[in-house]
Amino acid sequence: MSSANEDTGPGKAGPPEQLALIRETVRQAKAVPKAKPRTWRGAALAERLPVARILVNKGVLHLDQLWDYAVPAELDEVARPGVRVRVRFGAGAHHVRGGRREGGGLIDGFLVERRAESDYNGPLAALAHVVSPEPVLSPRTLALARAVADRYAGSLADVLQLAVPPRNARAEARTSPEPLPAPPAPEPGGWERYAHGPAFLDALAAGGSPRAVWTALPGPHWPEELARAVAAALASDRGALVVLPDGRSVARLDAALGALLGPGRHAVLTADSGPEKRYSQWLAVHRGSVRAVIGTRSAMFAPVRDLGLVAVWDDGDSSLSDDNAPFPHVREVLELRSAHEGCGFLLGSTSCTVEAAQLVESGWARPLAAPRERVRAAAPRIRTVGDDDLGRDGAARVARLPSAAWEAAREGLKTGPVLVQVPRRGYAPRLACERCRTPARCRHCAGPLEAPDERALNCAWCGREESGWHCAECGGVRLRAQVVGARRTAEELGRAFPAVPVRTSGRDHVLDTVPDRPALVVCTPGAEPVPEGPGYAAALLLDGWAMLGRPDLRAGEEALRRWIAAASLVRAQGEGGTVVVVAEPTLRPVQALVRWDPVGHAVRELAERAELNFPPVSRMASVAGRPEALVEFLATVRLPAEAQVLGPVPLPARRGEPEPGDRALVRVPPGSGAALAAALKAAQAARLARGPADPVRVRIDPPDIG
Numbered sequence: 001m002s003s004a005n006e007d008t009g010p011g012k013a014g015p016p017e018q019l020a021l022i023r024e025t026v027r028q029a030k031a032v033p034k035a036k037p038r039t040w041r042g043a044a045l046a047e048r049l050p051v052a053r054i055l056v057n058k059g060v061l062h063l064d065q066l067w068d069y070a071v072p073a074e075l076d077e078v079a080r081p082g083v084r085v086r087v088r089f090g091a092g093a094h095h096v097r098g099g100r101r102e103g104g105g106l107i108d109g110f111l112v113e114r115r116a117e118s119d120y121n122g123p124l125a126a127l128a129h130v131v132s133p134e135p136v137l138s139p140r141t142l143a144l145a146r147a148v149a150d151r152y153a154g155s156l157a158d159v160l161q162l163a164v165p166p167r168n169a170r171a172e173a174r175t176s177p178e179p180l181p182a183p184p185a186p187e188p189g190g191w192e193r194y195a196h197g198p199a200f201l202d203a204l205a206a207g208g209s210p211r212a213v214w215t216a217l218p219g220p221h222w223p224e225e226l227a228r229a230v231a232a233a234l235a236s237d238r239g240a241l242v243v244l245p246d247g248r249s250v251a252r253l254d255a256a257l258g259a260l261l262g263p264g265r266h267a268v269l270t271a272d273s274g275p276e277k278r279y280s281q282w283l284a285v286h287r288g289s290v291r292a293v294i295g296t297r298s299a300m301f302a303p304v305r306d307l308g309l310v311a312v313w314d315d316g317d318s319s320l321s322d323d324n325a326p327f328p329h330v331r332e333v334l335e336l337r338s339a340h341e342g343c344g345f346l347l348g349s350t351s352c353t354v355e356a357a358q359l360v361e362s363g364w365a366r367p368l369a370a371p372r373e374r375v376r377a378a379a380p381r382i383r384t385v386g387d388d389d390l391g392r393d394g395a396a397r398v399a400r401l402p403s404a405a406w407e408a409a410r411e412g413l414k415t416g417p418v419l420v421q422v423p424r425r426g427y428a429p430r431l432a433c434e435r436c437r438t439p440a441r442c443r444h445c446a447g448p449l450e451a452p453d454e455r456a457l458n459c460a461w462c463g464r465e466e467s468g469w470h471c472a473e474c475g476g477v478r479l480r481a482q483v484v485g486a487r488r489t490a491e492e493l494g495r496a497f498p499a500v501p502v503r504t505s506g507r508d509h510v511l512d513t514v515p516d517r518p519a520l521v522v523c524t525p526g527a528e529p530v531p532e533g534p535g536y537a538a539a540l541l542l543d544g545w546a547m548l549g550r551p552d553l554r555a556g557e558e559a560l561r562r563w564i565a566a567a568s569l570v571r572a573q574g575e576g577g578t579v580v581v582v583a584e585p586t587l588r589p590v591q592a593l594v595r596w597d598p599v600g601h602a603v604r605e606l607a608e609r610a611e612l613n614f615p616p617v618s619r620m621a622s623v624a625g626r627p628e629a630l631v632e633f634l635a636t637v638r639l640p641a642e643a644q645v646l647g648p649v650p651l652p653a654r655r656g657e658p659e660p661g662d663r664a665l666v667r668v669p670p671g672s673g674a675a676l677a678a679a680l681k682a683a684q685a686a687r688l689a690r691g692p693a694d695p696v697r698v699r700i701d702p703p704d705i706g
Helices: 015-031 139-151 156-163 169-173 189-193 197-205 222-235 247-261 275-286 297-301 330-341 354-361 372-378 387-392 403-412 486-496 544-548 555-567 588-595 598-612 627-636 673-689
Strands: 051-056 067-070 084-089 105-115 129-132 211-215 239-243 266-269 292-295 307-313 344-349 366-368 381-385 418-421 430-433 479-483 502-505 520-523 538-541 578-582 619-625 644-650 662-668 696-700
Touching (some): 051 084, 051 156, 067 084, 139 156, 139 330, 139 673, 156 297, 189 197, 189 222, 211 354, 222 239, 222 307, 222 344, 247 266, 266 275, 292 297, 330 344, 344 354, 381 403, 403 578, 418 555, 486 502, 544 555, 555 578, 555 598, 619 627, 627 644, 627 673, 662 673, 673 696
Parallel strands (some): 211 344, 266 292, 418 520, 502 520, 538 578
Antiparallel strands (some): 051 067, 051 105, 084 105, 084 129, 430 479, 619 662
C-alpha cells in the first residue's frame, strides 16, 4: 500500500506509511544473502593449528571424551580455547563430501585446545559456529571439573553444566569494573574468642594456606567472623570463595562483608539473582574484576583467580549436596580446590559433622574452637523432657506442650520471642487408627495418609482424596495423629496463648527475621528466622523422637545439628535464654546438646563407624535400578578386589514413586575410592554404549544409606 496521496510532512506519518516501511524492511532482510552453510563445505582451513578439540555437551558416559574438529580460516581468530562453540555431532563416517564430514545435529560445546594435527585418521567435520568470543572455560576450571567427574564417576560435560552458567548476551556485552586494590589486614574481632583464631587470620593475611575446622560459638556473630577471614585472604592480594547452604545465610554474610569492606569487593552468586545479573557477576569474577565470591551450592565452581581461601558454612546441610549428576558435595569439591590450588580451607559450623571430625583426626585440618568456659558462657540453658517426665505429666497427655515447655514459653514471652521447632510441616502428616494404632494407608497405592488441614484426608503418594477410610485390621473409622505438624502446633499454641501472636515459618513461606517482641514462632528445622534483637528468649524443640527415630545412619548427627542451629539463636544462659528439648535424655545426641559438645559427639560417631567400616572411614557407592538391570550391572562391573557388595535390597517407596526398585551398596577401604569410581564409570559407559536399557543410577558417597 502506498501513502503517496497523503500529507507526509514532518510529524504526519500515519499507520499506512508505517506498514509500508515494515514490509520494505522485511523485503530487504530477505534479500540479504544467507549465511554460509555450517558445514563450511569447500572453505579453507586455518593455516596454523587447524584442529580444535571440542568437549560436546553430551552427558552420557560413553561419549565422555574430546572430539576433533576442523577450524575454518574465517573462525581462526575467534576459535580460542575456552570459548563456547556449536558443532555437528552424530553424522557417522559415511557422510563425507569433499573430504569433510557433514550432517548430524547441532550441539553446544567448549573449545578446549587447538592442535596442529588430529589423532583421528578419518575426515573431520568443521566447527559450525563460535557462539561467543568470550573464553569462559579456563584450564583451571577444566582441571577441577575433570577431577570432580573422576571422583564421582560422572561425565565431564555434566560437571561443566554445573560449573559454567548459561550465556547471557547482554551481560557479556558489558565491561566489568576495574579491580580494587587489596584491603588492609582486618583486626581479629570475634576471632579473639577462639584459641587459634587470630593466628589463622594472620596466616591468611601473610599469604599462607592454613586449613581448619571451625566450631563456631552460638550467637549471631559467625557472619562477621567469616567476613574477617575473607578480608584476610584479600589482604594478601589473593581471592576468597565462601559457599553457604541457602540464600538467607548468603544475605547475612553479604551484609557483614559490605559493612567490613565496603561495596565492590565481592560478588554474590545465587539462583535468586536472575540469569542476567548472576552471569554478569560470574563474568566479573572470571575476568578478575572481583576477587571474593559468596554464594550457594553452584558457587563452589566459581572461577576465582589466585585463590587464597575456600570456605563452606554448615557442611551438614543437605542442600550442599547437588541433586544433579554426578551429585558432587560442596565440602569435597572445596577440599579438591584447596589441594589442587594450594589455598587455605575453612569448614565452619555451630555443629560438627563426622566428615569434619575425620579431617581433624587425619591431620589434614586443624581444629578452631573456643575454650569450654567461653562455650558455657555463650550457650543457653538446656532442659530435657523424656518419656518418664511425659508419663508423670498429666498435661502432656492432653496438650501439645509438656508442662516444662509450657512454663519456659510463658516465662520467655515476658521478655521476647519464643521459637518452637517442629520436625514435620503440615497439619497431621502421619495418621494411624485410633483403636489399634495401625498406620493409615491409601486403598489405591498403599501410600501413607496425611491431613493437610483439619478436614481433608489425602494420600501422600498419589494425592487422591480419601473420604470413606476404615482400618483394614480392626475396622475402626477414627484416626489419630502419629506426628503433629507445624500448622496444627501453631493452631494449638494460639489457643494456649490467646494474647500472643503466632507466626509460622516453613517450606511454603520462610521468614527471614522476627522482631524483638513477644511472639511464638513455629517453624520446621532449617526455617528458623533470625531474631532482630539479642536472640530468642526461649526455644522449644518438640517431638525429638521423630528426628532421632529415622532409619538412617546420620539420624543422631542430623538431629543434633538441627537442634544446635535452633538453640544458637537463643540468648545466652546469663541473659535468661532457655532451651527445652522433648527427647529421651539418655540418648547420645541429647547428652551432646546438654553439654553443648558437637565435636565430642562427632568424634565418638567416627570411632563407631571406623569399627563397622562405614563412611566416611570407607568409601561407598550406591547402585540402584530395577532388580533385573541391577543384577546384570553388578555381574559385569569389574570391582576392586577388596570391594564388598551389600545387597541388593528393595528400596523403600517414596512420594510419587510406588516402585523405586532395588539398591546395592558397594564398599571399599580407604585408598580404593578412585578405583571404585573408575570401575563403576567404565561399566556404566559400556552398558550405555550397547544401546537402550533400563536405567541404573550410580552415586558415589550417597548422603542417605539407611
